[in-house]
Amino acid sequence: MKRYIVQTFGCQMNVHDSRRIEEVLEASGYRPTDEASIADVIVVNTCSVREKAEHKLMSLLGTLRGFKAERPDAALVVAGCVAQQEGERLLKKAPHVDVVIGPDNIPDLPGLLRDAETGAPPVARTVFDLDDPRFLVASPRPGRPEVTAFVTTMKGCDERCTFCIVPTTRGSERYRRADQIVDEVVRLVEGGVKEITLLGQTVNSWYEPERVAEAKPRSKAAPSRSAFADLLRRIAAAAPGLERLRYTSPHPRHLTPELIAAHAELDVLAAHLHLPVQSGSNRVLRRMSRRYTREEYVERVTALKQAKPGLTLSTDMIVGFPGETEEDFEETLSLVREVGFVSLFGFKYSERPGVPALAYGDDVPEEVKDERLARLFEVAHELQTAHLESLVGSSQRVLVEGKSKGGETFSGRTERNEIVHLEAAPGVDPTGHVVDVEILEAFKHSLRARMTSEPTPAMKEVAAQRGRVALPVVGA
Numbered sequence: 001m002k003r004y005i006v007q008t009f010g011c012q013m014n015v016h017d018s019r020r021i022e023e024v025l026e027a028s029g030y031r032p033t034d035e036a037s038i039a040d041v042i043v044v045n046t047c048s049v050r051e052k053a054e055h056k057l058m059s060l061l062g063t064l065r066g067f068k069a070e071r072p073d074a075a076l077v078v079a080g081c082v083a084q085q086e087g088e089r090l091l092k093k094a095p096h097v098d099v100v101i102g103p104d105n106i107p108d109l110p111g112l113l114r115d116a117e118t119g120a121p122p123v124a125r126t127v128f129d130l131d132d133p134r135f136l137v138a139s140p141r142p143g144r145p146e147v148t149a150f151v152t153t154m155k156g157c158d159e160r161c162t163f164c165i166v167p168t169t170r171g172s173e174r175y176r177r178a179d180q181i182v183d184e185v186v187r188l189v190e191g192g193v194k195e196i197t198l199l200g201q202t203v204n205s206w207y208e209p210e211r212v213a214e215a216k217p218r219s220k221a222a223p224s225r226s227a228f229a230d231l232l233r234r235i236a237a238a239a240p241g242l243e244r245l246r247y248t249s250p251h252p253r254h255l256t257p258e259l260i261a262a263h264a265e266l267d268v269l270a271a272h273l274h275l276p277v278q279s280g281s282n283r284v285l286r287r288m289s290r291r292y293t294r295e296e297y298v299e300r301v302t303a304l305k306q307a308k309p310g311l312t313l314s315t316d317m318i319v320g321f322p323g324e325t326e327e328d329f330e331e332t333l334s335l336v337r338e339v340g341f342v343s344l345f346g347f348k349y350s351e352r353p354g355v356p357a358l359a360y361g362d363d364v365p366e367e368v369k370d371e372r373l374a375r376l377f378e379v380a381h382e383l384q385t386a387h388l389e390s391l392v393g394s395s396q397r398v399l400v401e402g403k404s405k406g407g408e409t410f411s412g413r414t415e416r417n418e419i420v421h422l423e424a425a426p427g428v429d430p431t432g433h434v435v436d437v438e439i440l441e442a443f444k445h446s447l448r449a450r451m452t453s454e455p456t457p458a459m460k461e462v463a464a465q466r467g468r469v470a471l472p473v474v475g476a
């Protein structure tokens with residue numbers, strides 16, 4: 001039996017692609033292993049959004065050179081955005097790589113591995129499926145149901161922010177048909193999944209593919225209506241057993257009044273949104289080509305919070321974008337406070353190949369970027385701590401996703417996405433259930449709680465079965 005291991009860098013889209021890579025390999029008879037040394041196929045699913053992620057890949061490939069020298073029969077595969085961006089060039093930089101495969105070519109992987117086994121030379125397959133887009137379907141795992149799952153709605157991006165390489169590595173926008181998306185959600189929910197996250201580079205710009213030409217506004221102004229809001233309504237109606245519905249990553253330009261209204265209407269929509277803003281300065285936002293102003297962003301998130309009381313927001317920020325002055329950065333800090341983000345991913349600007357921002361030059365010194373990032377994190381930490389501490393003593397509903405690392409407690413998330421570690425009574429396994437908890441303590445990024453719901457017979461039964469499975473067989 002051949003074994004594989006997948007190492008994933010980057011965003012949730014990559015995590016989703018990695019699961020699809022695992023599925024196509026398993027359908028071809030491969031089985032997973034956690035041990036790279038015994039793997040017959042090592043897949044590195046890469047990210048090229050930041051320079052740092054690309055450096056990490058090159059350093060990992062350097063380490064794997066020794067592995068390939070010892071195990072020439074094993075195949076080394078590079079997938080994801082760096083694979084798409086570099087293609088054949090990657091084979092020249094790292095000649096011990098056997099297969100370079102773009103995100104749209106995952107179904108071809110088993111065939112390319114068979115070719116490699118029979119002595120075919122290293123190959124790069126990085127063709128976009130622009131005319132006939134393929135969307136890999138997530139399947140419920142028999143015998144090991146997952147609590148949460150991702151479902152792809154669209155891929156690619158037409159926004160063309162000046163710093164971003166995604167339009168190059170993922171191509172232009174292609175949309176999946178609503179009936180396929182809804183069917184996949186229904187099947188996953190019937191298979192035991194409780195929370196679905198809809199995925200797309202600009203997920204809320206989704207359109208029914210047949211209707212894009214007539215319905216999608218050609219202008220770059222903010223669209224006035226949202227086909228995506230209709231999709232959310234269809235999913236909510238078709239999958240009443242779904243506990244929570246999330247989506248990522250939305251673009252602020254497509255947060256229309258209609259989508260905001262859907263948040264008010266649909267209880268299944270979680271009370272949290274990760275809405276990347278990137279800067280608090282209108283001058284920088286314009287140079288980034290984000291196509292909204294700080295005021296428009298604030299106006300939309302204020303309306304969203306009014307539509308769904310209690311909703312929290314997180315975001316992405318870039319510091320040190322070309323030309324960013326101290327005043328611009330101060331505006332970023334003031335926006336973080338004004339919106340009250342409960343968590344934030346901050347990044348230092350780094351140049352990516354071929355992006356329009358290269359024309360500006362990377363003129364903010366590295367030590368200034370470091371200092372701004374540290375100040376940004378300080379404000380973000382202050383807000384996050386205040387938010388988590390405000391929840392101590394409150395009652396929350398948590399979807400339990402499984403055992404915490406270390407196995408002593410369980411962990412899950414509130415509908416606002418706070419991570420909660422909870423203690424359950426002995427012999428109770430609440431995985432896959434929404435339970436009531438009392439928050440006991442706030443940590444740096446998470447909460448500690450105690451389960452207050454009465455355990456159901458199903459929770460005790462699962463715990464008993466797990467106990468039986470875990471027992472070693474002694475004798476016969």
Ligand code: SF4
Pocket residue numbers: 157158159160161164165166167201202251
């Ligand atoms: S919206 Fe902008 S940052 Fe996001 S993927 Fe598209 S180009 Fe990149």
